[in-house]
Amino acid sequence: MKKLLISALCAVSLGHASAVMAQATWKLATGYRAESFHTQNIQQFAREVEQGTGGKLVIEVHPNNTLAKLNEISQAVQQGKAEAGETIMTSMVKDIPLAGADSIPFVVSSYKDAQRLWKLQRPGLEKHFAARGMKLLYAVPWPPQGLHSSKPVRGLADFKGTQMRTYNQTTMRIAEMLGAKPVDVAMVDVGKALADGRMDNMITSALTGVENKVWGPIKYYYEINAWFPKNVVFVSSKAFEALRPEARTAVLKAAGEAEVRGWQASQALATSATEELRANGVKIERISPELDQEIKRMGEKFSREWIRSVGNEANDIFVPYYMPQ
Numbered sequence: 001m002k003k004l005l006i007s008a009l010c011a012v013s014l015g016h017a018s019a020v021m022a023q024a025t026w027k028l029a030t031g032y033r034a035e036s037f038h039t040q041n042i043q044q045f046a047r048e049v050e051q052g053t054g055g056k057l058v059i060e061v062h063p064n065n066t067l068a069k070l071n072e073i074s075q076a077v078q079q080g081k082a083e084a085g086e087t088i089m090t091s092m093v094k095d096i097p098l099a100g101a102d103s104i105p106f107v108v109s110s111y112k113d114a115q116r117l118w119k120l121q122r123p124g125l126e127k128h129f130a131a132r133g134m135k136l137l138y139a140v141p142w143p144p145q146g147l148h149s150s151k152p153v154r155g156l157a158d159f160k161g162t163q164m165r166t167y168n169q170t171t172m173r174i175a176e177m178l179g180a181k182p183v184d185v186a187m188v189d190v191g192k193a194l195a196d197g198r199m200d201n202m203i204t205s206a207l208t209g210v211e212n213k214v215w216g217p218i219k220y221y222y223e224i225n226a227w228f229p230k231n232v233v234f235v236s237s238k239a240f241e242a243l244r245p246e247a248r249t250a251v252l253k254a255a256g257e258a259e260v261r262g263w264q265a266s267q268a269l270a271t272s273a274t275e276e277l278r279a280n281g282v283k284i285e286r287i288s289p290e291l292d293q294e295i296k297r298m299g300e301k302f303s304r305e306w307i308r309s310v311g312n313e314a315n316d317i318f319v320p321y322y323m324p325q
């Protein structure tokens with residue numbers, strides 16, 4: 001009897017141990033603030049994953065560059081410092097040139113086209129992520145990128161020698177092409193850089209202007225709709241594969257829903273943020289047709305450089321993008 005009891009007890013505790021072992025916590029690093037709509041969306045994704053897995057998988061979100069800096073998040077996941085991460089895709093262009101497809105100026109000018117481009121970009125990107133031991137979960141765009149400036153911008157000459165805030169290699173190259181001095185400033189430090197007089201202008205969303213309360217130093221916003229950069233959320237393949245099949249399915253389901261929700265939020269914020277800039281005294285204007293032509297030409301030069309750096313994979317995206325069946 002005693003023997004029986006002991007073996008029954010062992011079975012109970014073994015059962016318990018395997019349940020505990022099946023529980024996992026993922027640290028997810030992001031370089032954006034907790035209040036950012038991207039981070040809020042991730043928080044909801046985390047809640048849905050927790051519910052969908054019956055509490056077997058907990059995702060702990062570490063915002064604001066606290067676990068790893070924005071540009072180092074993909075390495076942090078590859079090195080196992082975090083199980084999961086979110087970064088802006090273009091932060092990875094050195095390693096994966098294809099990641100820059102969404103930030104070529106003047107290719108995409110609407111959410112609908114941004115969605116088409118994402119569908120074409122995703123398969124190639126997934127392969128590159130997989131080759132580095134990562135699984136891509138979902139991507140959400142920032143609202144369209146416009147030009148914020150402290151002074152009116154009428155022609156290319158108005159960029160010459162100005163301090164242009166950049167947030168990655170792509171925006172740095174654009175600043176160079178415009179004859180401006182690139183000043184690297186993280187999204188979370190834009191307000192301070194403006195207050196310190198370290199920047200005169202920047203190309204980013206109206207939303208990023210609002211989140212950093214740029215009014216005051218920034219007096220003009222030009223809706224040039226230059227590109228729709230995306231943030232991408234990913235996890236180490238090892239962490240993902242360690243999950244039970246049902247948990248994997250729950251993660252992918254929640255990721256699909258987060259993607260749809262994120263695109264809707266981005267689109268709604270695109271309009272409301274521009275209105276908020278206006279309400280705070282920023283003049284919302286259009287650039288002159290001459291400048292428009294000049295920056296479009298610069299966009300073409302940028303895309304030629306990009307295609308050269310990517311090679312054949314660029315065709316897989318842009319042939320169907322420009323010639324849909």
Ligand code: PCA
Binds near residue numbers: 208229
């Ligand atoms: N905001 C981020 C990236 C793109 C955007 O709209 C930033 O300015 O850093």
